[in-house]
Amino acid sequence: MTSPRLPKVRASELVGRGWLNTGGKDLALADLRGKIVLLDFWTFCCINCLHVLDELREVEEQHRDVLVVVGVHSPKFVHEADPVALAAAVDRYEVHHPVLDDPELVTWSAYSARAWPTLVVVDPEGYIVAHMAGEGHKNNVAVLVRELVAEHEAKGTLHRGDGPYVPPPVTSSTLRFPAKVIRLPDGNLLVADAGHHALTELAPDGETFVRRIGAGERGLVDGAPDVARFSEPNGLCLVPEAQRDLVGGDVLVADTVNHVIRAVRLADGHVRTVAGTGEQYMVGGNDNVTDTGAGDRTGARYDGDPTGVRLSSPWDVVWSQDLGVFVVAMAGNHTLWALDLVAGRARRLAGTMNEGLVDGPGAGAWFAQTSGLAVGGDGRVWLADSEVSALRWVQAGDGDVTVGTAVGAGLFDFGHRDGPADQALLQHPLGVAVLPDGSVAVADTYNGAVRRWAPAPDGPGEVTTLARDLAEPSGLLVDVREDGGIDLLVVESAAHRLTRVQLPARLAGQILDAGAHRTQRPVTDVGAGGVRLDVVFTPAVGQKYDDRFGPSTRLQVSSTPPELLLAGAGDDVPLVRDLVLNPEVTEGVLHVTAQAASCDADPSIEFPACHLNQQDWGVPVRVVDGGPDVLTLPLHG
Structure with a gap:
């Protein structure tokens, strides 16, 4: 089955303040003709954008001779518009492709991006062939790239060879983008050294190097300190003394990009994984989720073995004596989780x-x-x-x-x-x-x-x-x-x-x-009075709507300020909603969350894989007389 394609539309020029990872050269679309171009609209605060960076690493490396990923950095926060901060973020997150600095959201607007992250695929002839919002599109992108390679190699319009990426100079220091620090029982300091993909122990002065726990390369490997691998560890927590033997470690580590919690034994630096499988928990994934329609496929009732649950970018972890559990900040799906390593139980705590x-x-x-x-x-x-x-x-x-x-x-x-x-x-x-x-x-x-x-x-x-x-x-x-x-x-x-x-x-x-x-994002003009909100869902390649256990879709709508919506707010099944906007409230933000359940379309598959596709939008709107009466948002599987 081929991937869905958009009608042929010429890609807009890439316009911004400047470029990173190009050796100082400005790029134009003409420079990329003959390559498949994947535009990744991102902002470095956004955990979903960071997920996409990690999703694309394998595809990017596998097809580096035909695929050029271009990060279009479109900032949310004022700090993210600082070019120095952007350069640091590109370094921090090991972005190995050109990045366009788009602080005024010029290119963002030209490609009608409405959410972070958004992916746009441009074929070797310069036409847009796909537009995807949110994360979880790794398989779709891989399939589409293979199809485009075959199509354009046959037409003679594909050019193989090196892309425009030029790596920045490598710098070294004792710490590299450290995240958190805790005091150890002996007075030393342990730092989550995210940029080194390791833990770094320092003397009490905070400067003198003592040792490194972790091989210093991105990965998920347990074992001795020179063998173990982390991937951007962030949070650290001392294990209560009474639990250390039971837990098998003195310190817990929120190993963010690996989507796991690790335990570290300080005596010898041994590392082992105590929660998580190493795979990201995607909202609606099929691991231990009651499958009763889109409204019940969030995994919110998950409760079970910590080593069998998929986590999503755990950012920090603390011990709560009152709750009797470790509390984990699960940044990737906006929740808090409770982790009881003695009882062998992980569960959603809040969110x-x-x-x-x-x-x-x-x-x-x-x-x-x-x-x-x-x-x-x-x-x-x-x-x-x-x-x-x-x-x-x-x-x-x-x-x-x-x-x-x-x-x-x-x-x-x-x-x-x-x-x-x-x-x-x-x-x-x-x-x-x-x-x-x-x-x-x-x-x-x-x-x-x-x-x-x-x-x-x-x-x-x-x-x-x-x-x-x-x-x-x-x-x-x-x-x-x-x-x-x-x-x-x-x-x-x-x-x-x-x-x-x-x-x-x-x-x-x-x-x-x-x-x-x-x-500050481009404002969408909408008409005073009635506006139809239409969320268009496109199932992933090989998938179809899954309504075997009830409604397969869900749409939640609210607004800031609440007075913006006279009618249409709330939670319902259809992905189409008639809104009534208050003509006396001239500007505001529509908050839209859409979910659609899908599963394998092949009838020969006895146990089809099921997925819940979700996207959140915050759409700034301006209410004007005679404005458009339809607002369309894409939701892709």
Whole structure:
């Protein structure tokens, strides 16, 4: 079966501020004629975009003589529009193809991208042949590339040979894009050295190298420290002493890109995998999921053997005494998971796998790229919820946990603003730490700052700034000095170092207001009154709609502000919805989540593989008289 093709449309020129990974040369589409071109519209904050980078590595390497991947970096956050930050991200994530810097979203708009990530395939003659939103398209891309190679080799329009990629100079340092740090029982420091795909142990001074655990090459291998392999490890957690023999290790590691949790024995540096299979948990995957229609295929009720469950980009892990489990920030599907290695049980703790900011009982809460974790003296688990630029908390309750927000407004609002916590703004924080007085320090990553939330007897509390001008701080460690003062050890990820910030015993901070921001993307004009929302689902190659166990689709719609929608909000089965927009609300954002279940189409397959395809959109809209009355969004299998 051949892959679905779009009608032939000429690809638009690639326009932006500049290029990376080309040796200083600007590229044009004419330079790529004769090659299959895969445009990857991404932004480096987005975990789904990082998943796509990893999905494409094998396809890219296998077809390097005929396929040119071009990353089109279209930023969400202000920090991501900084060319220095982009260059660091391209280095950090080992992007081995040309990258177009598109800060004004010129090329994004030309190709009608609406979501991160989006993939567009251009054939060797310069025509667009596929347009795919979201992740999980590795198989589709591989099939399409093979078809295009055969077609254009036969026509004589395929040119084999080297592409335009020029690798940047290699630099070396003790640490490379470190993520988190913990203090070991002997006083040394252990760093999740993400860029080295290893753990690096340092002396108490934070500079003197002691040893490396991990071979330093990307991979998933257990064993001795010079054999074991990690892939961009991020989170670290000391195992409670009473559990170390049972767990078989002293430290747990959130091995993010491998989608596993590892245990490390400090005595000899031995590494073993204790949770995860090494395969990414895709929403709707067929591992231990009750198959009763699209609305019930999220895997939210998963509960079982930790080594049999697929995880999705675990970013951090902490021990919660109150809950009696390790809490895992599962960034890849916007959830928190509970991991009990003594009982041999992994389960979803909170989050629906929908992306957003919704508080309340854990089973119905929404998160957005759950990242750094810390536990307070009262048992509350604090969370840096990065994509909603929020500081949030989770606390044990009666039969369920409760989720709340201390700082944060939503997916598209961010900035650097101190003051009352309900008005304060962060920008993509990745780390948290609880200070001795019960306040919370936040590694406010994209603001290059350390912020502090302090509770108040009445009201939302206050946010201040403790330190500025840091290079993407991503982790924090609190040390209390003998004089009562506090040393805050900050992981400056983009500077490849640990930095010590001294705080006084009586904590205070500077009140700053560097402004508020909203994600700037091209606005879609829609007509006042009735607008038909049409989500067009295209099953993957060899797949068909799966309605054997109930409805195969689901559509959720909401808006910011809520007053934008007079009718059409809510959750229903069809992928078509008639919306009524408020003519008195001239601008806003439509939040759309679509799901469609599909399975193998071949009737000869006795046990067909089933998949749930999901995509989230935040579509900025402007309500205008006479505007379009149809909004079409593509959902591909």
